[in-house]
Amino acid sequence: MARTFTHHHLLGIEQLTFEDIETIYKLAEHYAVQGKSLPQKSKVLEGKTIVNLFFEPSTRTRVSFEIAAKRLGADVVNIAVEHSSTKKGETNIDTVRNLNAMGIDALIIRHTLSGFPAEAASVVKASVLNAGDGINEHPSQALLDCFTMLRHKGSLKRVKVAICGDLAHSRVARSNIHLLHKLGAEVHLIAPPDFISDDLKIPGVKYFDKMNEGLANVDVIMMLRIQHERMTTGEFAMSLKDYSQRYGLDHSKLEFAKKNVIVLHPGPINRDIEISSSLADDLRHSVIHEQVEAGVAIRMALLDLLLRP
């Protein structure tokens, strides 16, 4: 295949063109199909060393990148930051420099600071993949989310997608807004005023503070967790009970949307807060497990495109 993907790093959706996204999706589809039939291990990235450097907790994203890398034949090193030299006063960027000096090929980074992966990319030779930086971007998550939507809806042109919950603190929301825009979807943002910020109210995006209005006639709903760890005390005044009554998704609120609506959630789910437990498990609408499954194929495609010689 002729290589049209020329990026060395994956820092955000913002930097990707429509053609880049098509290239990623074509290859992800190939890996998704292969994952279901042929032997899963390939040698595409044999001899490459990939380091998972997560400064924040993660299960899904870290393991998904690890499985993707291993299925492509790469060696993977996981760094548990709590046992590393960052605890002895080394700066995070020096940790990055030291790992780079060991001749690694890719560094997958999650960090609480928005912009940290970009800073790391400016000092290393290895490819940097942003696995979530502060409230900024989480590009592989948005790619797997829209891939899942595409599999159900065929195209996202003029498809109505509601993103609902703690948008202000969500890198998942920001990356999805960029990607949905590039794919031609209509985006509804639904949140209480405390959970929306001005940078999200961009042209083409409609903001609602009521679920019945924001969910009207939508094809896709993405629910987000309240990210308490990114808030200062007192930032969110509503009680959890109130919040879940007004902004939690359940079967009764689903009635506002189209009949064949699908429901996504990047996880971790807080059952019966932002989504009712019965809806999360209702496979007529919930595609949450398909998202997790798609994550491996998307990350295989990304690693292949960034690292294959």
Ligand code: NCD
């Ligand atoms: C998200 C994250 O870490 O940004 N989770 C994920 O990667 N699947 C969302 C969240 O933490 O709520």
